Amino acid sequence: MIFRELVLQNFGQYGSRQTIALTPLQPTQPIILIGGQNGHGKTTLLDAIRLALYGHRAPCSNRGNLAYGDFLRQCLHRASPDQPATIELAFQQTLNSQPTEFRLCRTWRMDDKRDTLTVWRDGDPDAALTKGWDEFIEAVLPLGIANLFLFDGEQVKDLAEQDDLPPAVIGAMRSLLGLELPDRLTTDLDVLLRRKQKALATDTQRHHLDQLEQQLEQLEQQKKAANQALASIKPRLEQAENERDRAEALFLAEGGKIAAQQHQLEAQVQALREAYAAEQHHLRELAAGVLPLSLIQPLLAAAEPQLQAALEQQQQAIAQAILAAHHQRLLDFAQTLKLRPQQFRQLHAFLEAEQAAASPVNPASNPWPDSTAEILAHLRHTLHHTLPAARQQAQAHLQQARSHQADLDSTERYLLSAAAPEAYAKLQHAVRHAQAQVNQLAADYHQAQAHLDRVKQAIEQVRRDLVSYSEWAIARQNTDHLIHSIGRVQTILSEFKTRLKRRKLNQLETLVTECFLYLLHKPHLVNRIQIDADTFRLALFDAAGDPLPKHRLSAGEKQLLAIALLWGLARASRRPLPVAIDTPLGRLDAAHRQNLVERYFPQASHQVILLSTDTEIRQEEATALRQQRAIAREYLLHYDSATQQTTVQSKYFW
Structure with a gap:
């Protein structure tokens, strides 16, 4: 996947229409560098990407417990809340070995409870894709692992300072390890077991089956009578309609309409x-x-x-x-x-x-x-x-x-040519009488049709019940065997889940260790990183195999560990997806900054979107990235307090 373009209008700090080209110019230039002071709209850009992709499911930064409609209203530009908000995201995805261009557009107004989504595929609107967008994006970039590719400084800070991983990261790890399917299978087996046990607890099916058969016979008789009633009304209704048409034609021909006027x-x-x-x-x-x-x-x-x-x-x-x-x-x-x-x-x-x-x-x-x-x-x-x-x-x-x-x-x-008053009264009476006859017969016809429809629905329901109860005898014979089999399947599934988790964790531990050692300027500080199979906690070991407490790491080293974990998880996903990082260099010293700038940013992905203040990616880091020819595009978010709007300029701080 490659993000091509992001367009914002009346969203957050962005009042007027702002367009940001995100396509890397060369494979060796993956970085899109976007600068802006705090409060000027960096996090808003990341939220816009999440919102465009996931809609009401998007994990946006400032949503909290707000209902989706309230959150959308909160996102409207405060200087023009009566105008519609628009987010457009264009990206390229390879499908069946062919590059395909997608463009998403979400719009909403102040009084909307949901946004309106439109999806274009290769320049043409795709109604089917719009309707099934949630399923499609789950196949391309599942929400469970989105935080591994679209993350911010707060996420890195939480990872660095907490011993226990945040629930979002644990969820992403479980998704990557393939543990969701065994868990879902276990839950489904429990539901099936309870259902089958409940089916064995009742023995009134035979009596109910007899009642259903009698009810079906009665309904068939009612259906026959309803069809006969409907058939008797229809010709009378048609005759009444013909009489009304003739009366209206005579009314017009004899000047009745003119007399009325x-x-x-x-x-x-x-x-x-x-x-x-x-x-x-x-x-x-x-x-x-x-x-x-x-x-x-x-x-x-x-x-x-x-x-x-x-x-x-x-x-x-x-x-x-x-x-x-x-x-x-x-x-x-x-x-x-x-x-x-x-x-x-x-x-x-x-x-x-x-x-x-x-x-x-x-x-x-x-x-x-x-x-x-x-x-x-x-x-x-x-x-x-x-x-x-x-x-x-x-x-x-x-x-x-x-x-x-x-x-x-x-x-x-x-x-x-108007009719005489006496003739007009006679013509008008004939039309009204004919219309009254039509209305009465039409009401009778619709009532008979509604009764017939209700009888047909009742017959279909009884037939479905009969089918289910006809299968009851066979199902009862198989229920005992199924209940005994569920227990054995659950035992095998638990063992499979344990082995799968351990094998996947071993692969993930290797990737995270490689990433951390690559970023760390102390290559002999850590020799191995282990991930607990139950809590997913990280444990560090030195070259001698002794545990290395996390508190012995400096603040910068803890941040590098957090970034290494996210990098390793992204690599483990084996998905060629863009990486977007908001405020990436929080409390890193000069050496750690240099390692991150030289080793991580240019290699984090084929497309890396960096959202930074002037105190994070400073002039020194920006110059180093330019010297590596790693930057494809540079932008600066400029906030005008007079208009209360942020505009995107094609430059960085320096």
């Missing part, structure tokens, strides 16, 4: 008449205004330039009069200057020429002697504004009036 139709006719009258009123108002000028619009358009020319001629005449008076004053003044006659004649000729040049071209041809600028402005406003607006309004009102007239004609014709 007569009041509404008459109100509609009145409304249409009023609307038509209103449009007529608007048209009369427009006709009383400038609208009739549309009839002579070409004449008005032709008068516009003529009026403009008349105004210009009037202005020229006024200017000519002013200029003539000015010339006369100039001549009068020239006479006072005592000019020579020749000069005076020249001046007089010049002024006459100027006067002739400024004279109107044809002053006698002005057809508009009383024209003014106000008249021209009024004509232009009427032609270019008032008259077009009036014509547009008239066109709209005329079109609306025609529409109302058409609707009025249609409604009045439709209303004329």
Whole structure:
């Protein structure tokens, strides 16, 4: 299995949609390094993976004893609890030697008691896989061993400090050792033994068998009578339905439906008449205004330039009069200057020429002697504004009036086809009577059908009881032999479980010892690790074979022992699964840190997701992992207190 991508939205500290690519780039680069301070969402990422895979069975960190619906509501982003939460997890799994891509999507809202799961296989929704997801994931990554691959610093801390292993780890060990099946078989044998002993304690089966046979005969008679009753009702029901259909058809054909709507139709006719009258009123108002000028619009358009020319001629005449008076004053003044006659004649000729040049071209041809600028402005406003607006309004009102007239004609014709009141009452009564007959017969039919169904169910139950009691005689003969055999099987099963446990524990002890010695910087401190077959406690022995008390180990060595146990269990599972570790370097000193960084992280699995603060995988450890070319991707969880959201950035602390 390889985790491909994790998408979170409105989950925990993650408000906006955040996508984290988890695929290692090279086989030699298995580590996905994710940094974040405490409270910024590292554990939330691990919980999201667990929740996506296992749903209501997921062992999430902060669930406690909460009901699943309460836990889902608690996981909503507190800044936007009214928005839906989404977790998507994409991973690749090899099935039948073929790599297959799976994508899980779990969504829920505040008022949901459960999430909604959708599963895609190779990009296509798979309804069957969605329905049977719990069974599928148990075959790929059983919940019992999930804590061996998805673990956090608290789990390592508990393993390191406690002499007795936590129940979750013991459960994973039992699952790996294959002890669940013998235990389940033992429990099933106990249940079977009690059941068989109880079967021998009663001797009333024969009497009960006779009662069942009599009951079956009576039920068969009831079934026959019920079938006859149902058969007699069915043709009458069909005939009543046909009569109802004919009555409804006649009701429609004779105008009964129209008569039923007569009041509404008459109100509609009145409304249409009023609307038509209103449009007529608007048209009369427009006709009383400038609208009739549309009839002579070409004449008005032709008068516009003529009026403009008349105004210009009037202005020229006024200017000519002013200029003539000015010339006369100039001549009068020239006479006072005592000019020579020749000069005076020249001046007089010049002024006459100027006067002739400024004279109107044809002053006698002005057809508009009383024209003014106000008249021209009024004509232009009427032609270019008032008259077009009036014509547009008239066109709209005329079109609306025609529409109302058409609707009025249609409604009045439709209303004329309504049935008369006496005929309507008769038609309506016929329809209601036919429908009442259908309702009564339909109720009788359904009641008879329900009675028949109850009789059939009772017959089936009696037949099942008869089958079981028919086998009773044979079963009784075999019960004694079976009870005696169960005891011998339980003895053999107990011996098998003991041998199986010891053999599996020997293999597990070897793996855990190898992992611990590989991580420890004191190679001669521990020679062998033994696991108790009953309590699963770890016992350490030195090279001389003497017990080495756990309290003699340093805090860092205890943590390495805990990690070695988890690593050994994961190796014993023989499952190629990703490993996710939250806060992995709790209280390790420099030497132990170096061993864990150099020896464990790059080899823990083909995909290792490290969730660390800046005080665990520091700059030195991050540099060492980079120098080993073990890191495929680096992320930093950045929390913004203003928006109360964590965003994922493509970098580490350094």
